[in-house]
Amino acid sequence: MNTLIYTSALGLLCMLAEMANLRKLILPIAVAGLCVIFGLNVTDWGKNGAYYHNMVVTDNFSVAFSGLLLLLGIFITLLAGNFYKNEESKISDYLAIIIFTLCGALALVSFGNLAMFFLGIEVLSISLYILAGSKKKDVRSNEAGMKYFLMGSFASGILLFGVALIYGETGSFDLGAISNYASATHPSVLFYAGAGMILISMLFKVSAAPFHFWAPDVYEGSPTLTTAMMATIAKIAAFAAFYRLFSHAFISVFPPYAWVFTAVTALTITIGNFTALNQDSFKRMLAFSGISHAGYLMLGIISLYGKTDNAIFFYSFAYGISSMAAFAIAIVVAMNLGSEKIEAFNGLGKRKPFLAAALTIAMLSMAGIPPLAGFFGKYYIFSEAIRNGHLWITVVAVINSIVSVYYYMKVVLAMYTKDSVETAFTLKPAYSFVIGFCILLLFLAGIFPGLLTGLL
Amino acid sequence: MMNVMLSIFSVVPIQYYIFISAVLFCIGVLGVLFRRNAIIIFMSVELMLNSVNLLLVAFSAYHNDASGQVFVFFVMAVAAAEVAVGLSILVTIYRNVHSVDIDELKSLKH
Numbered sequence: 221m222n223t224l225i226y227t228s229a230l231g232l233l234c235m236l237a238e239m240a241n242l243r244k245l246i247l248p249i250a251v252a253g254l255c256v257i258f259g260l261n262v263t264d265w266g267k268n269g270a271y272y273h274n275m276v277v278t279d280n281f282s283v284a285f286s287g288l289l290l291l292l293g294i295f296i297t298l299l300a301g302n303f304y305k306n307e308e309s310k311i312s313d314y315l316a317i318i319i320f321t322l323c324g325a326l327a328l329v330s331f332g333n334l335a336m337f338f339l340g341i342e343v344l345s346i347s348l349y350i351l352a353g354s355k356k357k358d359v360r361s362n363e364a365g366m367k368y369f370l371m372g373s374f375a376s377g378i379l380l381f382g383v384a385l386i387y388g389e390t391g392s393f394d395l396g397a398i399s400n401y402a403s404a405t406h407p408s409v410l411f412y413a414g415a416g417m418i419l420i421s422m423l424f425k426v427s428a429a430p431f432h433f434w435a436p437d438v439y440e441g442s443p444t445l446t447t448a449m450m451a452t453i454a455k456i457a458a459f460a461a462f463y464r465l466f467s468h469a470f471i472s473v474f475p476p477y478a479w480v481f482t483a484v485t486a487l488t489i490t491i492g493n494f495t496a497l498n499q500d501s502f503k504r505m506l507a508f509s510g511i512s513h514a515g516y517l518m519l520g521i522i523s524l525y526g527k528t529d530n531a532i533f534f535y536s537f538a539y540g541i542s543s544m545a546a547f548a549i550a551i552v553v554a555m556n557l558g559s560e561k562i563e564a565f566n567g568l569g570k571r572k573p574f575l576a577a578a579l580t581i582a583m584l585s586m587a588g589i590p591p592l593a594g595f596f597g598k599y600y601i602f603s604e605a606i607r608n609g610h611l612w613i614t615v616v617a618v619i620n621s622i623v624s625v626y627y628y629m630k631v632v633l634a635m636y637t638k639d640s641v642e643t644a645f646t647l648k649p650a651y652s653f654v655i656g657f658c659i660l661l662l663f664l665a666g667i668f669p670g671l672l673t674g675l676l
Numbered sequence: 677m678m679n680v681m682l683s684i685f686s687v688v689p690i691q692y693y694i695f696i697s698a699v700l701f702c703i704g705v706l707g708v709l710f711r712r713n714a715i716i717i718f719m720s721v722e723l724m725l726n727s728v729n730l731l732l733v734a735f736s737a738y739h740n741d742a743s744g745q746v747f748v749f750f751v752m753a754v755a756a757a758e759v760a761v762g763l764s765i766l767v768t769i770y771r772n773v774h775s776v777d778i779d780e781l782k783s784l785k786h
Contacts, residue, residue, distance in 0.1 A: 335747055363784055377701075377724035381727070387735050388738070393747065410694075
């Protein structure tokens with residue numbers, strides 16, 4: 221609850237700091253502010269509460285996900301300083317929008333009412349539309365912004381119609397009231413139609429098949445830092461909201477829709493992995509890998525009855541941190557070589573052993589190789605799925621997980637076995653710090669998974 | 677105001693409102709899917725959102741509960757913010773491409 225208020229205040233402060241001639245100080249203020257908010261968020265642990273007529277709910281689920289999102293937000297803010305160095309006069313706008321995106325994400329993990337859920341989704345999306353189209357002179361960025369905007373507002377329209385139908389049936393926007401209504405009576409077709417429309421729009425937002433087609437274009441065209449936000453903060457927040465919504469309000473509509481969930485999961489994992497196999501752009505490959513990771517996270521949602529929030533949190537942590545490391549390295553390489561193709565990584569092993577080793581670890585974690593966090597993430601989510609009786613879909617996921625090793629290793633091979641032209645290569649300390657910290661976290665969560673598994 | 681709305685509801689059954697909203701919503705969806713002019717697509721999205729507003733107000737009066745009408749204000753505010761951002765993205769595109777036809781946008785690999 222306080223986390224959301226303080227983050228919004230920090231966003232406003234960043235926006236206004238420009239007027240007070242504090243441009244040089246904005247970045248340190250934003251990072252320090254987010255670190256303080258992270259600390260305050262941790263002190264909310266174990267305190268359950270509902271505020272403003274159950275609009276915002278604080279529980280361990282929301283605190284854990286808020287912590288993860290704030291951590292990713294701190295990383296993004298650290299990277300933003302150097303990423304926008306050519307547009308120094310606009311840095312306060314960029315930072316403010318980044319922090320407002322974070323506000324939307326925080327609202328999405330702690331809502332108790334569909335109004336708050338809608339506002340969270342919209343604050344997150346509208347900020348991201350702006351960031352996706354923020355390279356005004358670059359047609360690719362314009363195009364990414366436009367595609368994201370059209371897809372996002374279309375999905376919002378579907379979401380709202382679903383919300384309106386649910387309201388018409390139950391007479392309330394409150395998650396608890398909706399759940400009580402659905403378990404006490406036999407909901408009519410309006411309720412199922414509404415839940416189905418909300419489901420479709422959530423599949424759009426998390427880029428699950430068959431609603432994933434926008435993701436590769438948008439990820440490729442957007443500025444890389446924005447892509448990193450979409451792949452980490454937006455996706456994790458959307459999954460947390462997805463879980464919260466279906467476990468708190470729509471648990472009773474689950475049986476009729478179970479086959480939809482299963483089919484979507486199988487389709488998402490398979491399409492994501494097999495399309496990633498022959499991509500030559502690193503960002504596009506990560507976009508398809510992000511789609512397949514959305515599929516693995518869907519495995520946690522289909523086994524919802526078994527209370528899989530901890531497995532989803534662990535997987536989100538592993539995926540978010542390793543993506544963040546991979547995108548940070550992609551930004552460094554693109555800044556120095558001006559290319560986002562996989563060829564740009566050729567010979568990185570000789571020129572920058574630290575970056576190459578870090579990217580190798582991030583890729584291994586995404587592929588799910590022990591002893592990294594990604595392995596335990598997959599292990600928990602697969603074992604939860606088996607425990608809840610989804611055997612064949614887990615087999616599909618495991619086979620796909622083996623396939624994915626091929627394209628992750630393609631980058632690693634390019635770095636270590638191919639030669640490249642010698643160019644000057646600069647690496648800013650903020651980038652080394654973020655990359656190093658991510659790698660440290662991946663090892664920590666991989667070697668001591670107990671730190672995170674008993675959390676929720 | 678509420679009394680007037682309730683008296684209208686005693687004349688027009690709720691099903692009619694659901695049907696008209698669903699029809700408006702479908703027109704919006706079809707507009708998004710089949711029109712190629714970005715401005716018309718924006719208008720179609722607005723039509724989708726406004727059909728939702730109509731539905732929410734109708735249900736709000738039907739349930740005699742004000743929260744549906746408050747939600748409409750949220751939807752209107754968000755729609756305004758959304759369309760402001762959308763139009764500014766459209767302006768940057770028009771400056772670079774000199775067209776608002778979304779089929780012209782194919783610089784990214786499909």
